[in-house]
Structures are given as structure tokens and as C-alpha cells.
Amino acid sequence: MTKKQNSFTSNLYIFIVMAFMYLPILVMIIYSFNDSKSRGAWAGFTTKWYADLLQNESILTALWNTLIVAVISSVVATLLGTAAAVGIQAMKKRNRELIMNFTYLPVMSPEIVMGVSLMLLFVMFGVDFSLFTVIVAHITFNVPYVILSVLPKLRQMDKYLFEAAMDLGCTPLQAFMKVMLPEIMPGIISGFLIAFTFSLDDFNISYFVSGERAQTLPVLIYSMTRKRVSPEINALSAIIFVVVLTVLIITNLNDVRKEKQLQKGGRRG
Amino acid sequence: MNNTNTLISLRGVTVEYDGVVVLDHLDLDIKDKEFVTLLGPSGCGKTTTLRIIGGFTEPSQGDVFFDGVKINDVPPYKRNVNTVFQRYALFPHLNVYENIEFGLKITKLPEEERKKRIKEMLAMVGLSGFELRRVNQLSGGQQQRVAIARALVNHPRLLLLDEPLGALDLKLRKEMQIELKRIQQQLGITFLYVTHDQEEALTMSDRIVIMKNGEIQQMGTPTDIYNEPINAFVADFIGESNIVDGVMIEDYLVEFGGRRLPCLDGGFGKNVKVDVVIRPEDWEICKPENGQFRGIVKSSVFKGVHYELMVQAPGEEEEWMVHTIENHPVGSEIGLILTPDDIHIMNKMSPEEEAELVSALEADSILEDGEESDEE
Ligand SMILES: Nc1ncnc2c1ncn2[C@@H]1O[C@H](COP(=O)(O)OP(=O)(O)OP(=O)(O)O)[C@@H](O)[C@H]1O
Ligand SMILES: [Mg+2]
Numbered sequence: 001m002t003k004k005q006n007s008f009t010s011n012l013y014i015f016i017v018m019a020f021m022y023l024p025i026l027v028m029i030i031y032s033f034n035d036s037k038s039r040g041a042w043a044g045f046t047t048k049w050y051a052d053l054l055q056n057e058s059i060l061t062a063l064w065n066t067l068i069v070a071v072i073s074s075v076v077a078t079l080l081g082t083a084a085a086v087g088i089q090a091m092k093k094r095n096r097e098l099i100m101n102f103t104y105l106p107v108m109s110p111e112i113v114m115g116v117s118l119m120l121l122f123v124m125f126g127v128d129f130s131l132f133t134v135i136v137a138h139i140t141f142n143v144p145y146v147i148l149s150v151l152p153k154l155r156q157m158d159k160y161l162f163e164a165a166m167d168l169g170c171t172p173l174q175a176f177m178k179v180m181l182p183e184i185m186p187g188i189i190s191g192f193l194i195a196f197t198f199s200l201d202d203f204n205i206s207y208f209v210s211g212e213r214a215q216t217l218p219v220l221i222y223s224m225t226r227k228r229v230s231p232e233i234n235a236l237s238a239i240i241f242v243v244v245l246t247v248l249i250i251t252n253l254n255d256v257r258k259e260k261q262l263q264k265g266g267r268r269g
Numbered sequence: 270m271n272n273t274n275t276l277i278s279l280r281g282v283t284v285e286y287d288g289v290v291v292l293d294h295l296d297l298d299i300k301d302k303e304f305v306t307l308l309g310p311s312g313c314g315k316t317t318t319l320r321i322i323g324g325f326t327e328p329s330q331g332d333v334f335f336d337g338v339k340i341n342d343v344p345p346y347k348r349n350v351n352t353v354f355q356r357y358a359l360f361p362h363l364n365v366y367e368n369i370e371f372g373l374k375i376t377k378l379p380e381e382e383r384k385k386r387i388k389e390m391l392a393m394v395g396l397s398g399f400e401l402r403r404v405n406q407l408s409g410g411q412q413q414r415v416a417i418a419r420a421l422v423n424h425p426r427l428l429l430l431d432e433p434l435g436a437l438d439l440k441l442r443k444e445m446q447i448e449l450k451r452i453q454q455q456l457g458i459t460f461l462y463v464t465h466d467q468e469e470a471l472t473m474s475d476r477i478v479i480m481k482n483g484e485i486q487q488m489g490t491p492t493d494i495y496n497e498p499i500n501a502f503v504a505d506f507i508g509e510s511n512i513v514d515g516v517m518i519e520d521y522l523v524e525f526g527g528r529r530l531p532c533l534d535g536g537f538g539k540n541v542k543v544d545v546v547i548r549p550e551d552w553e554i555c556k557p558e559n560g561q562f563r564g565i566v567k568s569s570v571f572k573g574v575h576y577e578l579m580v581q582a583p584g585e586e587e588e589w590m591v592h593t594i595e596n597h598p599v600g601s602e603i604g605l606i607l608t609p610d611d612i613h614i615m616n617k618m619s620p621e622e623e624a625e626l627v628s629a630l631e632a633d634s635i636l637e638d639g640e641e642s643d644e645e
Contacts, residue, residue, distance in 0.1 A: 182360075
């Protein structure tokens with residue numbers, strides 16, 4: 001095979017993969033502008049569904065719920081997870097390994113197990129399902145992800161940095177804030193982002209602990225589609241997709257810019 | 270200046286890790302404004318001694334005094350001590366300037382004063398113009414100098430330096446030795462200095478402490494240690510030496526290498542086995558027929574200032590190391606003469622001690638070859 005043919009096949013391959021991934025989304029976006037309630041035929045262009053969407057109380061409430069849950073649970077999970085990671089790192093080897101197995105367990109087990117067991121727990125203690133229970137559940141499943149993303153950073157850190165900070169007059173708290181935290185920040189941020197997106201995304205666990213009043217978007221959409229896919233859902237999904245896409249592009253551009261700056265900085269010196 | 274104040278005292282300090290004794294009832298006094306060097310083979314407990322004083326390791330027995338006050342329970346950040354860590358421990362998220370500024374900011378020194386001191390420090394370590402560099406964009410030697418600046422800029426009462434010049438080339442090392450010594454005297458800071466390099470120890474220190482296996486072998490001024498080593502370990506560690514078996518025939522008369530020679534030592538008893546130490550530079554070279562010893566030059570290596578000859582007489586076991594500024598070709602025969610004060614008599618080491626010495630010195634010479642190797 002010549003080089004040209006080779007690059008043709010690899011391009012074709014990429015095209016097929018991309019088509020598989022993005023065709024459904026493209027179809028969904030197109031249908032969100034379709035002036036017909038049914039899925040089948042194209043009946044002309046309209047933005048009606050977007051207008052309807054903004055009037056739909058239950059969807060807006062669910063969106064709001066989802067955002068509140070995601071923000072609060074990811075922030076709390078990040079704090080707890082970071083503290084836990086620091087504690088685990090300071091443990092003796094045997095205890096550390098034991099705790100790490102317990103940390104992996106929820107990550108490895110099917111989410112539905114987590115969902116059901118959290119539901120049972122709340123029922124047992126007589127806690128009514130509400131935003132609170134959803135938030136608690138999300139914190140619970142997010143903490144391990146934060147721990148798992150912070151721990152490697154702690155392990156990479158030069159263990160003498162902490163001592164060096166104390167040598168220069170820092171109390172242990174100051175040493176943590178001024179030296180350790182900046183060192184492990186990348187791990188904390190990626191842990192936070194993972195927690196945030198998992199929380200936005202989660203259906204399995206929220207389904208069991210949200211009840212009627214505290215539905216998050218995935219739960220609401222599921223319950224709506226049991227009847228019929230409303231074109232409003234298409235519109236909403238399209239909006240979410242565009243928002244996510246924009247955020248991704250912005251962060252990527254940011255990374256590229258930073259990288260360039262770093263390279264420049266390196267050469268300047 | 271009051272030079273008789275004791276700044277730091279260790280009393281019976283013992284450190285054990287998992288039952289292994291790393292420091293063994295260490296007693297050490299360091300006077301105010303003194304420059305003391307810990308010297309010893311790898312793993313003998315030098316870093317551990319510094320960590321005790323810095324407050325990072327707790328002694329399992331014994332006390333630490335600072336200015337006469339017991340500081341066993343004082344945390345590191347309350348001790349007026351700064352450390353140049355063996356592996357630098359620079360803060361990677363800060364640039365060179367911010368690293369050096371770190372301690373001054375914690376103690377809330379005014380900005381103007383901070384700037385001034387940091388500028389001086391950077392000039393001293395030869396890193397002016399590197400302020401904005403990330404520390405992981407520096408060479409090992411540059412990082413080491415930032416570490417020195419970061420500790421020294423705080424003007425502590427006591428500075429602990431753990432092999433602070435290990436990563437520098439010979440020329441820079443010599444320059445930094447002079448600079449450090451100058452700063453130490455100018456600021457009146459007490460230095461406790463760790464090095465592998467015996468020459469560095471001899472040129473810089475007011476006092477040298479020779480350690481082995483967590484015990485102090487000898488303490489004294491460089492001249493004391495060099496001229497009057499207390500045992501063969503010290504003699505061999507501080508400067509290369511010929512160490513051979515000998516017998517003290519009577520006071521002031523020793524037999525070794527098949528000769529009886531007068532010496533200045535006495536009090537060992539009669540017909541007692543001893544170690545005889547002869548510095549390679551103490552030999553006087555003469556015509557073969559005039560020498561107390563004579564031998565063939567087996568090898569000759571140029572060492573920069575002098576030649577190092579290995580000399581052995583046919584049929585004799587002893588091989589002598591001789592330093593001379595005049596080369597003698599391999600294969601030629603020379604004579605060697607010693608005056609009584611060139612012969613140093615030491616109590617015999619036990620066989621175990623001897624084996625330890627050999628292994629310690631081997632480990633050490635390996636280390637000196639690969640200075641930045643990851644030991645510990
Ligand atoms: N945290 C620790 N746990 C167990 N053993 C240790 C620990 N720290 C040091 N040791 C042991 O204590 C001994 C002395 O170590 P130390 O670091 O004081 O040696 P050193 O004289 O500084 O050696 P070097 O010249 O190689 O730096 C070594 O045998 C080392 O293995
Ligand atoms: Mg050491």
C-alpha cells in the first residue's frame with residue numbers, strides 16, 4: 001500500500017467513527033427544529049420547541065435541581081475527598097492498602113447497587129426524599145473519585161517539601177496551605193471536574209433517591225420518555241450539547257495557550 | 270564576640286528505626302558562631318543528626334539543648350534554625366525569587382528589606398538574573414545554590430547544611446566554599462555542615478566531627494584530626510594513608526615492614542600489636558641504597574599537584590603509597606626515609622572493625638564517584 005492510500009483509509013476510518021458518535025446527536029439537533037410532534041417526517045423549520053422549553057416549569061425546575069446538586073455535591077466531595085487523601089497518604093502502608101480497597105469498592109460496584117442501598121438507608125432512617133438526599137447520595141459516590149485523583153499527586157510530591165516549609169517557619173497548617181495545596185491542586189481540580197460531571201450525568205443513583213419533588217434532569221427526561229419523546233427534550237438536549245461543546249473547546253484552547261506560554265518561558269530562560 | 274557560649278548541645282541522643290540503632294548516645298556541643306563539620310561514610314548518621322537538631326526526627330533517648338534550653342518538644346517552625354536539605358526540597362510551584370522569599374514572608378519581614386536581602390543572596394550564590402525561573406528549569410548545581418540562598422537569607426542562629434555543594438563542579442565548589450565561609454563570619458551564623466569531601470572539611474571547619482555507625486570517633490580542629498588521628502579509621506578517612514600491622518617493641522621503638530624504627534609514641538607496653546599509619550606525603554625519597562625502605566615503582570598516577578606512586582620491594586608484601594611532586598618512572602628503584610614524627614601508632618582495630626572500615630570506605634568512594642546517586 002502506498003502512503004496516500006494509507007492515509008485515505010485512516011481518514012475513512014476516522015470518518016466512520018465520528019459518524020457513529022455524532023450522527024445521532026446531529027439527528028436530534030435537526031429534529032429539535034422540526035415543526036411536528038411526531039418523530040417521523042420533516043414538517044418544516046420552527047423554534048417553537050425552544051420557546052416551549054423556557055415555559056416548561058418542570059423541566060426548568062429539574063435543570064435547576066441538577067445544577068444545585070452538582071455544585072454542592074462536587075464541592076463537598078472535593079473537600080472531603082482531599083482531606084481523606086491526605087489522611088490516607090499519611091497512614092502506614094498496611095492500613096493504607098486496606099482503606100484503598102474500601103475506596104475502590106464503590107467505584108467498581110454497579111451504580112444500581114449504590115442507588116438501591118442508599119435508598120434503603122434513607123428509608124430505614126425515615127429520611128424523606130428531597131434535594132438533600134440527592135446531594136448526600138452524590139457526595140457519597142463522588143468522594144472516591146476525588147480521592148483517586150488526588151492521591152497520585154500526593155504520592156508524587158517530594159516528601160521533604162512539607163519539612164522544608166516548616167523549617168522556614170510555617171506551622172503545619174500554613175505548610176499545607178502554602179506548599180502542599182499548590183502541589184496537589186491539579187489533582188484536586190480534576191477530581192472536582194470528574195465529580196461535577198458525574199453528578200450532572202447521574203441517573204442510576206438519583207433515580208432511587210430523588211422522589212417526586214427533587215427530580216434531576218436525567219430522571220425527569222427518563223420519566224418523560226416513558227410516555228413519548230417530546231420535541232422539547234430534543235431542544236433541551238441540543239442546548240446541553242452545545243454548552244458542553246463550547247466549554248470543551250474553551251478549555252482546550254486554554255490548555256493550548258498555556259502550553260505555548262510554557263514553551264516560550266522555557267526557551268526564554 | 271563571645272565565643273565560649275554553647276549554642277547547641279546533644280546529650281546521649283539515640284535514634285532507632287525499627288530496632289536498628291542509627292545514632293548511639295551521641296554527645297555533641299557546638300559553640301556560638303562556630304563552623305562544625307560532620308564527616309563520615311555514607312549511612313553513618315550525619316543527616317539524622319541534622320534532623321534531630323532541625324526538629325524533624327525525635328530522639329528515642331536523650332536531650333537536645335539550644336542556648337541552654339531543652340528543645341526536644343519544640344516543633345521545627347519555632348526553632349531558630351534553617352536547613353539546606355540534602356535533596357534541596359525546593360518548592361516547584363514557586364520561581365527562584367519566591368523560593369528564597371518564602372521564609373522572609375512567613376516571618377513578615379517588610380517588602381523593602383526582603384528585596385534587599387534576596388538581591389544580596391542571589392549575587393552571593395551567583396544566580397542574579399535567574400529570579401523568574403521555575404526551579405525545575407535549573408540545573409542540579411543551580412538548584413543547590415537556590416537551596417542555600419533560601420535557608421541563609423533568613424539569617425538563622427544556626428544553619429544546617431547537608432552536603433550543600435555536592436552537585437557543583439570543582440571550581441564553583443571552591444568559590445562557594447570561600448563565599449559560605451565569608452558569609453558565616455560576616456553574619457555570625459553557626460554552621461553545622463555535612464560533607465563527604467574531607468578536603469572541604471579540612472579547609473572550612475573550625476572543628477571536625479568524624480562519625481561512624483552513629484558514633485563519634487573523634488572531634489577536633491582540622492590540624493588535630495589530621496595530625497593526631499585517634500584510630501586507623503579516622504586516619505584513613507581523613508586523607509589517604511598507609512596502614513600496616515606493626516609491633517610496639519618498647520616505648521618509642523616500633524617494628525613494621527621488617528624494620529625497627531624509632532617513633533614518638535609510647536605507653537602501649539612491650540611487644541604489643543599495633544596499627545602503624547604513614548601519610549603518603551610524609552615519605553622522603555632518596556637513593557635506593559640510602560633508604561630505610563627500598564622498592565620498585567609499580568605505578569605512577571598524576572593527581573594534579575603531586576604524583577601518587579605505589580612502591581613495593583621485590584619479595585616483600587607491603588606496598589607503600591607515596592606522594593611526591595617529582596615523578597619517578599615505573600620500574601625504577603627508589604629509597605624511602607621516615608623521620609620518627611612521620612610514624613603514627615594506633616591501637617589495633619578488632620577484625621570486625623577492620624572489615625567495617627573497608628566496607629565503609631568502599632561505599633564512600635563509590636559515592637564520591639557518582640555524587641548525585643540516590644542513596645539512603
Ligand atoms: N526514616 C528512616 N527509616 C529507617 N531507617 C532510616 C531512616 N532514615 C535513615 N535511616 C537509616 O539510618 C542510617 C543513617 O542515615 P543518615 O541519612 O543519617 O546517613 P548519612 O550519614 O546522612 O548518609 P549519607 O552520607 O549517605 O547521606 C542509615 O543506615 C539509614 O538507612
Ligand atoms: Mg545524608
